[in-house]
Amino acid sequence: MYAEPAPPWSRPAFEEQLRGKSTSYHIHHPFHVMMAEGRLTPAQLRGWVANRFYYQISIPRKDAAILSNCPDREVRREWAQRILDHDGYGDDDGGIEAWIGLGQAVGLSRDDVTSLRYVVPAARFAVDAYVNFARQASWQEAVASSLTELFAPHIHQQRIDTWPQHYPWVDVEGLRYFKSRLTQARRDVQHGLHLTLDYFSRSRELQERALDILQFKLDVLWALADAIMLSQCEIEIKGPKA
Numbered sequence: 468m469y470a471e472p473a474p475p476w477s478r479p480a481f482e483e484q485l486r487g488k489s490t491s492y493h494i495h496h497p498f499h500v501m502m503a504e505g506r507l508t509p510a511q512l513r514g515w516v517a518n519r520f521y522y523q524i525s526i527p528r529k530d531a532a533i534l535s536n537c538p539d540r541e542v543r544r545e546w547a548q549r550i551l552d553h554d555g556y557g558d559d560d561g562g563i564e565a566w567i568g569l570g571q572a573v574g575l576s577r578d579d580v581t582s583l584r585y586v587v588p589a590a591r592f593a594v595d596a597y598v599n600f601a602r603q604a605s606w607q608e609a610v611a612s613s614l615t616e617l618f619a620p621h622i623h624q625q626r627i628d629t630w631p632q633h634y635p636w637v638d639v640e641g642l643r644y645f646k647s648r649l650t651q652a653r654r655d656v657q658h659g660l661h662l663t664l665d666y667f668s669r670s671r672e673l674q675e676r677a678l679d680i681l682q683f684k685l686d687v688l689w690a691l692a693d694a695i696m697l698s699q700c701e702i703e704i705k706g707p708k709a
């Protein structure tokens with residue numbers, strides 16, 4: 468017998484489904500739980516900062532892939548801001564530079580971070596999967612994959628709140644990156660969510676596709692944390708912060 472396809476969820480119900488994915492966010496990954504509870508050693512925290520740098524430098528390339536696939540000028544005008552946020556523009560050095568500052572705040576040199584010498588293979592594979600997805604998928608699908616940012620302000624705020632107490636040896640100036648992302652992520656997500664609700668609400672099948680895409684991206688972040696934790700990437704340094 469022919470079954471009627473399920474009707475699309477209303478916009479609020481679809482948004483609720485997307486937000487419900489927070490249960491698989493990497494804030495719940497054992498490595499991030501340890502980080503928030505102050506249980507990482509300085510060498511482990513440095514390992515995370517050095518590996519995460521590969522994600523930082525890949526984000527603007529991912530966003531450029533979205534731009535290259537998007538024929539809509541209005542969308543491009545707004546999306547382009549993301550690249551400037553990370554690469555910097557005018558007097559603003561941008562997020563990549565701020566992440567290098569975080570590296571220095573945990574005791575790494577600029578070269579330790581930018582050479583990528585501490586980036587472990589599985590971390591690279593996880594991040595590359597995200598960039599490759601954005602290159603190959605439609606721009607609307609790639610936009611949906613950015614929606615893990617719905618949950619990012621919470622984890623940034625958690626680091627701002629817990630690091631000074633748990634990791635007093637980290638120069639607080641290094642937390643600048645997380646502070647700037649609080650506003651940037653909220654603005655980004657307003658745009659990305661609006662586009663996703665518009666495009667995918669045309670059918671239940673599309674809405675379910677958007678949920679699968681968001682799950683894929685949650686898995687990228689989870690796999691990145693697995694990679695860093697399981698490789699036991701620990702960076703010992705000489706000097707007072709060793």
Ligand SMILES: O=C(O)c1cc(C(=O)O)c2c(n1)C(=O)C(=O)c1cc(C(=O)O)[nH]c1-2
Nearest residue numbers: 526612613614615616618619622623648688
């Ligand atoms: O520190 C984090 O846990 C975290 C997570 C995410 C995320 O949820 O994708 C991003 C960021 N940070 C971040 O700083 C950032 O600029 C960013 C951009 C994007 C994206 O998918 O376009 N995600 C994230």
